[in-house]
Amino acid sequence: MNNLKKNLKIRFEIVCVLCVACTLSQLLIVNTAVAETPAAVEANENWFSGAWLDGSWMPQSVQIHGFLSQGFVHTSDNNFFGKSDDSVSTDYRELGINGSWRVIPELQLSMQVVYRDAGLTDDQDVRIDYGIADYSFYSTESSLLGLKGGRIPTPLGFYNETRDVLSNRPTILLPQSIYFDKNRNISISADGGYLFGEHRTEFGDFFFDVGAVIPRLNDPDGEFALTRDLPGKFSGNLSWIGRIAYEWQSGRIRTSITYADFHVKYKSNNSIIQPGKLQFNPLIFSVQYNGENWSLTGEYEFAHRHFNDFGAPLDSNTTSIGYYVQGTYKFTSWMEGLVRYDNLIVDKNDKNGKKFSASTGGLLPAHSRFAEDLTVGLRFTIIPNLLFSAEYHHINGTAWLADIENKDRTKTKKRWDMFLWMISYNF
Amino acid sequence: MALRQNNQTTNPGIFKVLIYLLILLIFISPLVLADSSIESKLILVQPVINANNKQTSISRNGLSAIFKMRLIQWDDGTPVTVFVLPDDNPVHKQFSKKILNVFPHQLRRIWNNAIFSGSGQAPITLSSTAEMIEKIATTPGSIGNLSINELNDRIKIIDIQ
Numbered sequence: 001m002n003n004l005k006k007n008l009k010i011r012f013e014i015v016c017v018l019c020v021a022c023t024l025s026q027l028l029i030v031n032t033a034v035a036e037t038p039a040a041v042e043a044n045e046n047w048f049s050g051a052w053l054d055g056s057w058m059p060q061s062v063q064i065h066g067f068l069s070q071g072f073v074h075t076s077d078n079n080f081f082g083k084s085d086d087s088v089s090t091d092y093r094e095l096g097i098n099g100s101w102r103v104i105p106e107l108q109l110s111m112q113v114v115y116r117d118a119g120l121t122d123d124q125d126v127r128i129d130y131g132i133a134d135y136s137f138y139s140t141e142s143s144l145l146g147l148k149g150g151r152i153p154t155p156l157g158f159y160n161e162t163r164d165v166l167s168n169r170p171t172i173l174l175p176q177s178i179y180f181d182k183n184r185n186i187s188i189s190a191d192g193g194y195l196f197g198e199h200r201t202e203f204g205d206f207f208f209d210v211g212a213v214i215p216r217l218n219d220p221d222g223e224f225a226l227t228r229d230l231p232g233k234f235s236g237n238l239s240w241i242g243r244i245a246y247e248w249q250s251g252r253i254r255t256s257i258t259y260a261d262f263h264v265k266y267k268s269n270n271s272i273i274q275p276g277k278l279q280f281n282p283l284i285f286s287v288q289y290n291g292e293n294w295s296l297t298g299e300y301e302f303a304h305r306h307f308n309d310f311g312a313p314l315d316s317n318t319t320s321i322g323y324y325v326q327g328t329y330k331f332t333s334w335m336e337g338l339v340r341y342d343n344l345i346v347d348k349n350d351k352n353g354k355k356f357s358a359s360t361g362g363l364l365p366a367h368s369r370f371a372e373d374l375t376v377g378l379r380f381t382i383i384p385n386l387l388f389s390a391e392y393h394h395i396n397g398t399a400w401l402a403d404i405e406n407k408d409r410t411k412t413k414k415r416w417d418m419f420l421w422m423i424s425y426n427f
Numbered sequence: 428m429a430l431r432q433n434n435q436t437t438n439p440g441i442f443k444v445l446i447y448l449l450i451l452l453i454f455i456s457p458l459v460l461a462d463s464s465i466e467s468k469l470i471l472v473q474p475v476i477n478a479n480n481k482q483t484s485i486s487r488n489g490l491s492a493i494f495k496m497r498l499i500q501w502d503d504g505t506p507v508t509v510f511v512l513p514d515d516n517p518v519h520k521q522f523s524k525k526i527l528n529v530f531p532h533q534l535r536r537i538w539n540n541a542i543f544s545g546s547g548q549a550p551i552t553l554s555s556t557a558e559m560i561e562k563i564a565t566t567p568g569s570i571g572n573l574s575i576n577e578l579n580d581r582i583k584i585i586d587i588q
Contacts, residue, residue, distance in 0.1 A: 065543070067543070098545065100545065105499050105500040108548070130544070134545070139498065141485065144492075148546075161543075162544050165543045202488070250491060250495065250527070250529040251533045251536070290530070290532075374444050376444065376451065384513065
């Protein structure tokens with residue numbers, strides 16, 4: 001019965017992928033047709049042949065964009081995004097489509113719908129990643145001030161807001177010390193409102209975002225990691241986020257500082273864990289230099305986690321440290337290489353994790369409290385908007401492995417290797 | 428798997444990565460040399476707007492904000508429509524570098540960030556300067572960039588203050 005269900009699910013996925021692929025190929029055909037003979041497309045009145053897809057029926061203030069990515073994962077040990085240990089997992093795909101409508105110059109409405117599969121860490125449903133009403137009430141050549149409300153991508157560091165799309169992140173897997181993929185669904189976006197602004201001067205542009213949100217907690221691994229299969233529910237309380245940024249020459253140099261105060265509560269339906277509260281305070285410093293052919297990026301995060309009222313052993317007060325340094329170089333217009341060193345220490349007062357491991361009686365190994373990741377990668381632009389990426393990670397530690405995919409932590413290996421490949425198209 | 432054996436030795440990671448890097452460099456060095464081709468010949472590119480636009484000049488910050496899709500209306504409130512050429516087009520490259528003082532890949536990142544975070548829209552990419560001439564001439568409130576020898580009476584240069 002389970003097998004049948006699984007088969008049906010796989011078939012459903014294949015149908016989904018095929019549908020999107022067909023739509024995309026239509027778009028490609030239409031785009032090239034427009035490029036060669038605009039008149040030929042205008043003459044084509046048949047909507048199904050793709051004439052409706054070129055957007056000629058829409059007002060110019062409406063745009064539709066999307067992406068389609070398929071990844072492959074192989075690990076020497078430990079599972080990541082599916083059964084990757086000594087095998088190749090294909091359980092890693094991201095499809096999304098978004099629409100935006102500039103109703104009047106001051107007001108834009110936009111929404112993105114995403115389907116995502118990442119092994120057991122994502123439950124493969126179609127969800128609304130963001131839905132935003134964005135109103136700029138003050139706009140001049142040098143300044144912008146606005147308000148936005150709805151479900152909004154959370155401004156954390158350089159990459160969180162657009163982490164869905166391969167072309168907008170430097171590697172297939174973002175530096176995990178700051179951008180956890182196992183709990184990606186919690187960090188991607190939250191419901192609430194932001195005040196934002198920017199000021200453009202001759203010596204650079206200044207930006208700020210400040211928001212009040214309710215975090216969304218529906219993430220398969222997030223709940224499992226804390227409470228295993230015990231009945232209970234996490235939900236968000238009022239939280240705050242602020243980010244200030246400075247960019248010189250439209251991003252030749254970029255810097256930002258992010259701080260957030262996230263609050264989560266736990267409603268227990270079991271006798272082992274008490275209803276409790278969790279407070280999470282990340283502070284992120286980000287710096288980037290962008291040259292014509294090369295770039296250098298570094299981000300550093302202190303994150304304070306406070307578990308309160310749950311009872312032992314969950315109650316704790318820890319500060320983690322995460323940072324990475326990353327360099328990219330464009331060898332040609334179609335090939336870019338990347339090297340990165342990424343380091344995560346879950347508790348700065350227990351860097352090697354030994355005290356923590358002893359406190360769990362060895363059930364959770366010391367190496368589950370740190371992870372050093374050395375990455376080399378190559379990215380090829382096959383045609384504009386079609387990317388192929390390949391990367392190799394050598395990892396010392398298992399801190400960002402998902403518990404839900406590695407249920408017996410004593411069997412995980414401290415040193416492991418990972419290969420990732422991804423092909424991605426966006427329009 | 429062959430990878431397994433490495434895990435037994437004391438610290439194989441660094442050596443393995445160094446070897447990977449070395450192999451990478453050997454493969455890549457000819458490509459690097461091939462890519463350092465001569466800069467394309469100088470073309471005089473200017474920001475151009477539809478001739479019916481009442482505005483005649485704009486600040487450098489304002490122009491830059493328009494092409495970054497952050498400023499979306501003219502002084503009189505008319506919506507701006509931005510037309511650009513593909514990232515590797517020589518006219519686009521020169522306009523980005525000499526007038527806006529950005530690399531084309533920086534603009535691409537800004538536009539992609541806007542469309543995939545829901546905070547803005549992308550400009551309309553046209554395939555050729557011929558199409559650029561046609562679109563600027565026929566679209567009210569439009570802006571783009573052209574070589575100065577391609578202007579006509581329906582297109583005018585916007586002065587940068």
